[in-house]
Amino acid sequence: MNDFNNDSFPDLVYTKGTWNENNENIFVCFNNQDGTFCEPDSIYIGVPQWFKISSDDFDNNGYQDIAVAGYYCNEIDQAVRILFNDGTGDFVEEPQVGINNEELEITNCKLSNYPNPFNPQTIIKFSIREQGFVELKIYNIKGRLVKELTSQILEGGEHNVSWNGKDQNNQCCSSGIYLMNLKVNGKSRKTSKLILLK
Secondary structure: OOOOOOOOOOOOEEEEOOOOOOOOOEEEEOOOOOOOOOOOEEOOOOEEEEEEEEEOOOOOOOOOOOEEEEEEEEOOOOOOEEEOOOOOOOEEEOOOOOOOHHHHHHOOOOEEEEOOEEEEEEEEEEEEEOOOOEEEEEOOOOOOOEEEEEEEEEOOOOEEEOOEEEEOOOOOOOOEEEEEEEEEEEEEEEEEEEEEEO
């Protein structure tokens, strides 16, 4: 069920192709709770040749997000975008992660991988400000744990970890969108997407 504004009623999301930069191409219609729907809110995601959308709680904050996978002719737009729900039905391109005063000093974590898309292996790079207990995990698009890459105390600075596209049981993962999640001392979190193509 796509309940984007958390009113316990299912909402609609649909797409429309566009060949220029002046037209939106993703639309969200909120349920009026009586079987009718409001006028659509529109979101522009670039000018892909084709794209497909799916919905799930990708950042595990209790709100339904939207994933857009598409093919672009240029190298400016990303092939995959996650539109994170801020809890009210508005969508942003960064996960909505709460921060308290104790976490402010370690929120400048960096996380990326290359190549992306990849097959069969990618190098994940991350940096932390100072020594801490670091957890780096891979999740599938449903939010289920696929692989724990590191869970240990690391010194501050830059670090590299490779992922060979296999799960905890050393089974090959299927093609698709995955999320890598970095935690430091269980407080600071950075989430980024990666694509396995076979």
